[in-house]
Every structure is written in structure tokens, then in C-alpha cells.
Amino acid sequence: MLEARRTVQALAALIRVSVATAMQYRSNLLFGLATALLVDAMRVAPLLLVYGQREQVAGWELPHALLVTAFFFLLFGVQAAVLEPNLGEAVQAVRSGALDLMLMKPVDAQLLVSLRKVDASSLFPVVSALLVGGVALGMTELPGPVDVLLAVALFGSGVVSLYCLWLLAICVSFWFVRVDNLRFLLWSATDAGRWPIDVFRGPVRWILTAVVPVALITSFPAQALRGAWDVELLGTSAAVSAAFLLGSRWAWRRSLAAYASASS
Amino acid sequence: MHLLRALPDIFRVSFAGVVAYRAEMVIWILTSTMPLIMLALWNAVVDEAPLMGFGPTEITRYFAATLLVRQLTSSWLLWELNEEIRTGSLSMKLLRPMHPLWVHAADMLAAMPTRMVVLLPMLLALVAWRPELLALPDAWALAVFLPSVFLAWLLGFLVQAAFACLAFWLEQTQGLFALWFGAWMLLSGYLAPLEMFPEAAQPLLGVLPFRGMLAAPVELLTGRATPQTALVDLGVQLGWTVVGFAVVRALWNRGLARYGAYGA
Numbered sequence: 001m002l003e004a005r006r007t008v009q010a011l012a013a014l015i016r017v018s019v020a021t022a023m024q025y026r027s028n029l030l031f032g033l034a035t036a037l038l039v040d041a042m043r044v045a046p047l048l049l050v051y052g053q054r055e056q057v058a059g060w061e062l063p064h065a066l067l068v069t070a071f072f073f074l075l076f077g078v079q080a081a082v083l084e085p086n087l088g089e090a091v092q093a094v095r096s097g098a099l100d101l102m103l104m105k106p107v108d109a110q111l112l113v114s115l116r117k118v119d120a121s122s123l124f125p126v127v128s129a130l131l132v133g134g135v136a137l138g139m140t141e142l143p144g145p146v147d148v149l150l151a152v153a154l155f156g157s158g159v160v161s162l163y164c165l166w167l168l169a170i171c172v173s174f175w176f177v178r179v180d181n182l183r184f185l186l187w188s189a190t191d192a193g194r195w196p197i198d199v200f201r202g203p204v205r206w207i208l209t210a211v212v213p214v215a216l217i218t219s220f221p222a223q224a225l226r227g228a229w230d231v232e233l234l235g236t237s238a239a240v241s242a243a244f245l246l247g248s249r250w251a252w253r254r255s256l257a258a259y260a261s262a263s264s
Numbered sequence: 265m266h267l268l269r270a271l272p273d274i275f276r277v278s279f280a281g282v283v284a285y286r287a288e289m290v291i292w293i294l295t296s297t298m299p300l301i302m303l304a305l306w307n308a309v310v311d312e313a314p315l316m317g318f319g320p321t322e323i324t325r326y327f328a329a330t331l332l333v334r335q336l337t338s339s340w341l342l343w344e345l346n347e348e349i350r351t352g353s354l355s356m357k358l359l360r361p362m363h364p365l366w367v368h369a370a371d372m373l374a375a376m377p378t379r380m381v382v383l384l385p386m387l388l389a390l391v392a393w394r395p396e397l398l399a400l401p402d403a404w405a406l407a408v409f410l411p412s413v414f415l416a417w418l419l420g421f422l423v424q425a426a427f428a429c430l431a432f433w434l435e436q437t438q439g440l441f442a443l444w445f446g447a448w449m450l451l452s453g454y455l456a457p458l459e460m461f462p463e464a465a466q467p468l469l470g471v472l473p474f475r476g477m478l479a480a481p482v483e484l485l486t487g488r489a490t491p492q493t494a495l496v497d498l499g500v501q502l503g504w505t506v507v508g509f510a511v512v513r514a515l516w517n518r519g520l521a522r523y524g525a526y527g528a
Binding site: 028031032035038039042043045046049050052053054057058181182184185187188189191192194195198199200201204 | 288291294295296297298301302304305306307308309312315436439440442443445446447449450455456460461462
């Protein structure tokens, strides 16, 4: 209990420092917001092209596809602001041996290593997500409270899986020094989350649900918001994120056991 | 004249560099999944009924060609040159008798054979899996394809050179380039065949530089171009190349004049 509280306090302090750092460069922040909004607008454009020609694509209508895009922007923000910077920091710590110091602190080392930094200036896609999501919800009838709760839970479970995937990348860095490229691979794989999962077929669909679990984060919550959730959907999400949690925790332990510090 | 004599050697050095980092090159190529992600969406759209002459076969062929042309025309000059300007390592390169931009150009071109070695098996596998995709374009189209794809590469190189030169004045060049890149993705045919845009937008799309950077060679390769459109495209490409050269030249000379390299 004490350790949990300490961990939360430590993480909160680290995040406060990160945000304060970003706030020092206010004109950068404004410029970043402007570019992010414009680039995101261009990301939505293909959907408008598609739905200019068709009422429905793979069973999804425009507002629901826009909801998927909104969740995709959220994913984008989380990935750019939290997951990616920490991978960089962690790899650096493994390489330089700074990890020794983190291991000695009285908090959970995995969380300390993987959640120590937030790049607040990368959180702009969240603004785009709110805009697109707002427009999408305005085009349909509002979802009921149960649907909203489920959507939040599904999104959370998806984010946990994605966090675990990035943690696995950190684990890889214990053996291979150059994991920079892994980062780009993860980014381009998660790009597939921008469309409703039903446009993908066969093994790709399975991969995007269980291996690079972007469908869990974007399509599943959107599915819940349109009231089209069922037991299978909830079960899949829970099973995949549980498997990711257990698997990545196991990999983290194995990696730590193999860690020989940079100085020894 | 220095340049012509040194070119084979520059090429050899660059090629050795590419071979040394071949694994990295493979990952870079694997990260360009965007055409495949777009293919999934458009495939779902044209699956029910063909659209603008695109059925499932044509749309797959289109995005396979996009993947190929994108690989043939991409460069990473912006990041390299930005780094050189920021850190001041450009000073050293300026001392050499060759223009740094030419050396970079040779660098990027030297990577082409390796890209082909990675790409060709992928394309062959695709054709083996779906033989109907293979439709050899007419001889004239293949002949025009070579200058067209070269000009597309050159345009991309010049654009990155121009944005990189802005680093002599600004710090935010990559944010600005993100804007350009967003517009490029949408208007070059990377996210959707340009035919899918509304009729009213077509004349504008034809004269903007983006079409010549991707869609023009892609349409030659997929047999969608006519001799007339191909000629117009070539003309527009040449026009923009001249503009690009002029802009880069002006920016480079003025930038160098005020370049007080760090530590120089």
C-alpha cells in the first residue's frame, strides 16, 4: 500500500516537472497547436472523400467512422506524449547505466522507467479528438450512460495494451542497443487504427486486434458509443489486455534479470 | 567539373554506407505502410460497386504502384541538413570543393538499388498472389515513367532542401514541413486516387506541385495516363523543378551569408 502511494506520488511529481518544462516555451506550444490542428484536418479529409461517394463503408456510417478517428487522435496523443518519450528515456538509461539508480528507488521500477516523462507539447491531437468527436456526436443521437461508460472502459483497456506493447520495446533494448527503428515500426503499425476495423480482412484484422491492438483503442470504444457492443467485444478487449499485461510484466522481469548494468 | 569526377566515388561511399546499415533500411521500408492502410479503406469502398473506374483490382494496383513510387522518390534530406545547420557540422562540409547539396543528392540516389532489392520480392510476391494485378503499361508510358519518376524525386528533394534552408533563420522547420507533408499526402494521390476528388477541384490539382510528386508517375505505371495527360504532367513537373531550383538557390545563398555557425 505504502509502495503504491509512493509510486503514484513520484509519478505525479515527474509529470508536473515535464509539464512545467513544456510551458516554458509558450510560443512553441502555440505554433505546435496550429500545425497539429491543420495536419489533423488533412487526416480527416480522406474520410470525407469516401463518404462523399458512399453512405456506408463496411457497415459504418460517417459519424461512427468519425468517432473512430477521434479515438485515433487520442491514441496518437497518448503515444506521442507518453509512450514514445519514455521509450527514448528508458533506452538511454539502459545504455548509460542510469537504470541502476532507478532500480534502487523504493517505487516500482517498471512504472518509474516507463512513465517518467510526459511531453505536454505533443498532447495537441487531444484537441483534434475533442473537435472531431464533438462533430460526430452532433450528427447522431447521443449515446446512453452505459454506452459511454463502456466506451471509456474499452478505451482504457486498449491504452493499457498499447502501453504494454511499448514496454516490450523497452525490454528489447536490454538486448539490442538500437531500438530507434522499432519506434517507427510501432508508429506506422498503429496508423492502421484510423479506420473502422471492419475495413480490414482476414489475418490483418486479427493482427490489429490482438498483436498491435489498435482496434481495441479506436474501433471498440466507437462501437460502444454507437450502442453496438456485445459480450464478444468486451471479452476480446479484456482478454487481450490481460494477456498483454501478464506477458509484458513477465518480459520486464526477464529483462531485469538479464540486466548487467553499463558499468559492470 | 570537380563534381563529375568525384561523383562515382561519392556514390561508392554512399552505397557502402547503405550496405552497412541495411537492416535499418529494411525497417525504413517496412514503415511505409500507409498505402496499404489506405488500400484497406478504398478496397472496402469499391468492393460493392466500382467507383470512377476503380474496382478491387484497379485500386490494389494503384496503391501497389504508390508504394513503389513512394520508395523511389523519398529522401531524408531535411533531417540531415537541419542537423548539420544546427550543430554547425555544415561548416566542415562547406570547406570541401563540392556543394553539400550535391553530395546529399548522391547519397539519396545511392540508396535506390538497396530499396529495389527489398521492394522487388514484395512486389513479386504480390503479383504471384494476385496475377491479375500485373498489367504492363504501354511502351510509351514506361518510357515517360523514367523522367517522370526522376522529376518526382527531384521535386521532393528540392522541397526538403528549401525547408531545411529555413533552419538558417528558424527553429521550427520540421513543424512547417509537417504542414507541407500533410498537404502532400492529401493532394499527391497518396491517400486517395486524385480522380476521387470532386470535379471542380481537378484543374487546381493538376497545376499544384503535389501531383507531379507522386500521382503522375503512378498513373503512368498503372496505365491510367494518356499521352496528353502525361505531357501536361511532365510540363508541370519541369516548371515546378525550375521554381524549386530558384527558391533553393536563393534561400541557400542568403542563408549561408547569415550563417554564423556555432563555434565557427
